[in-house]
Amino acid sequence: MKNGKKSFILIEVILAALVIVLSFVMVRGRSGKDFDKISVIIENSDDNQWSALKYGIKMAAKDQGVEVFFSSTAGDFTAGKLKNTIENELNNGADAIIVQPVSAPGIEKLLKKMEKKIPIMLVENNVEENKDSCVFSVTQADNYAMGIALAEELLKDYSGNIEGKTLGIISKSEHSEAARNRELGFKDGIKRTGARVGWSVSDFSGKEKENFLANQSKVNIVIALDDDSLTTAGEYAASNNFHGAFVYGIGNSTEAIHYLDIGILECLLVPDEFSVGYQSLTEISKRLKCYFYKMQSKMVSYDIIRREELFSKENQEILFTMSQ
Known part of the structure; x- marks a missing residue:
């Protein structure tokens, strides 16, 4: 009887924990304020080389039912400017960020710090300061x-x-x-x-x-x-x-x-670039809708x-x- 009672109590504790976790996920997922704004940070954002990428992001945002905002960037895309831009987007209520990382010392550390606050998906480049420890998902061509x-x-x-x-x-x-x-x-x-x-x-x-x-x-x-x-x-x-x-x-x-x-x-x-935009937005949207979803890196094709x-x-x- 004692063993049976212990097992029953243990099952109740596990079920209660599951209910709490699921409630947490559902509340975050249903909130009109949470998980609805995705900011995109790319170098020289108004340059028309990003037209296809932006179009892909917009189409995916429509399909996923999320809002997307393109951060205005111009001039040299330095590590300091990237840091300031990310912080501005966080202050403006971004729930996730799609970012083209710059190649500079400390960028991986910066992005890891930011990722503790919100999901981050990289596009175009990965960060390679430490290949063995780099945990970022990236969407890019081979x-x-x-x-x-x-x-x-x-x-x-x-x-x-x-x-x-x-x-x-x-x-x-x-x-x-x-x-x-x-x-x-x-x-x-x-x-x-x-x-x-x-x-x-x-x-x-x-x-x-x-x-x-x-x-x-x-x-x-x-x-x-x-x-x-x-x-x-x-x-x-x-x-x-x-x-x-x-x-x-x-x-x-x-x-x-x-x-x-x-x-x-x-x-x-x-x-x-259309697929870079579409797939990166889709992956980060999945992460926002499910707290436990692990974003996948995506490799897109190219044309000659x-x-x-x-x-x-x-x-x-x-x-x-x-x-x-």
């Missing part, structure tokens, strides 16, 4: 695979033979996980081809953006690893400042499409676009999301 694919497209145009060719590589930041993996993938893709990387430049901004290429030596091919770099290279090539060098790159803006359309770019890789197929039926959806 950057290494895009670098490999860019090398493959280049080799196709030269029938696999680029021996003796000199290449220049441009990326906005050499410190970001995305930039490093894209460059690593590209360099792995041209190993043992006999081609040589003449120069690799990054971290350009402000006045330097207009002049940083002028001091580089002449190359045969220019590889741009992100949208900012690609549009800068496109503008430079349009003025014939590359002296006939061919430009290949990764981008996701209407400017990038424009330079492809007028023949300045040979090949454009476009990451599926050539000028002759730019306006094909297959590419219409890509162009549509980029123009929203």
Whole structure:
């Protein structure tokens, strides 16, 4: 009898604990004030390279029944500015944040501190200060695979033979996980081809953006690893400042499409930014609706676009999301 009574009491305690936990989750989930506002923090938020990503976020927000707000950011996206922006969003009642992290010391520590208060989903880049301990979920394209694919497209145009060719590589930041993996993938893709990387430049901004290429030596091919770099290279090539060098790159803006359309770019890789936006918002919404849900990292696809197929039926959806 005593054992039976103990078992009965134990079951009652467990059930009571479950009721408390479930009540807590239900109250938080049903509250009109809680879990309804998601803030999005991305670099230069008004830049049209984010059009497809924003469109994806808005569509997912509509499907999930949550509100979404895009924080206004402009200029250099420093660690200090990111910290201040996140704190402002928290003070303004954000229940969760989707953020593009900057590559700077202390960012992982900062985000971990913030994540104790609200859910955080990363987009475009992960933080890599300590790969073994990094617990953030991130939605992004396979950057290494895009670098490999860019090398493959280049080799196709030269029938696999680029021996003796000199290449220049441009990326906005050499410190970001995305930039490093894209460059690593590209360099792995041209190993043992006999081609040589003449120069690799990054971290350009402000006045330097207009002049940083002028001091580089002449190359045969220019590889741009992100949208900012690609549009800068496109503008430079349009003025014939590359002296006939061919430009290949990764981008996701209407400017990038424009330079492809007028023949300045040979090949454009476009990451599926719509899916980055849609899936990141969907994941963080699931977390808000269920306290115990563990957000998943998502890898999205990319498309390879050539000028002759730019306006094909297959590419219409890509162009549509980029123009929203």
